Amino acid sequence: MTLLTLVRHGQTDWNLERRIQGSTDIPLNATGRADALAAAAILAGTTHDLIYSSPLVRAHETARIIAGELGLPEPQTVRGVREREFGVGEGMLVADYIAEYGDWHAGVPGAETMDEVCERALDELEGIVRDARRRSSPRAESIVVVSHGGVIRALLLHASGGTLPREGDVLGNGSVHRFVAEPGSLRLLDPVPA
Template sequence: MTLLALLRHGQTDWNFERRVQGRTDIPLNDTGRAQALVAADTLRGGDWTRIVASPLRRAEETAEIIASVLELDAPSTHAGLVERDYGQGEGVLVADFFARWGDGPVPGAETLDELATRAHDAIAEVAAVAPAEPTIVVAHGGLIRSLIGLATDGRLPAPGERLENASVTLFALEDSGLELVQYTTASA
């Protein structure tokens, strides 16, 4: 069994503006850096031995801050942990995104099924490197939401729930599958 703490990156200016980021590489803002420090304190004492991040700068910088505070080796990156590709939806205000496309397909976007498969494959690869080592994984809201959905057969996240920046969701990855251990959200 591998214990995985999936952490959403800290806030960016686009998060603050409520814009869809997707794979657009937006850096952390000062609030996001402060959130990473708080997240590190939350994770302190968890016997974490390594940290892996999405290669997008907002996730990688969050991981670097956490690794420094927890005195872990520098984070490695895994390309499979990048955020969902939102196609034409990237950069659009969240309200406009839902008004334009709702739950329907977005031109040029990665489908939710494609995202779920990629997310599961990525964390399985991360876990396979050191299966007995508790690992922090810094990634993105859409990717983590897809894993929550996989682990709960779609029961969670509920409509209107969102993952806060720098929130931590705990999973156990076993031969039998992915198990949700701890889940925290806020209403939209």
């Protein structure tokens, strides 16, 4: 059993503007750095062995801030927890995206489906657990993974059997989500933070 704590990256200017980022590499803003520090403060009450992050700069900088605050080694970068590819929707304002495509699950040209995001993220989390066990002695039992709202949403839907997050639930920048990974399964420990 391995505890996986997924953290959404801190705020960016595009988050503030309500603009779809997807795989576009947008850096944290000052509020985003504060979000990372706030996430580190939440995580400080428990022990963590290693930290991993998406390769996108907003997630990796969040992970570096958390690692520094918790005294963890430099974050390992892994591609499978990068944000959902939004295809032609990247860079659009959320309101314009919804007006044009109807909802988040629409068939947007060049976009990944939530099922595709979930599948690649689950594969990556299995790889993270294997890698952490190889790299850590004693065995790593608690791992932080800094990722993105779309990835965390897909994993929450998977682990909750489609009941979470509920319609309208917001996964805030810097939010913390705890799961237990066991061979072949991912179980949610906490409800979606407000």
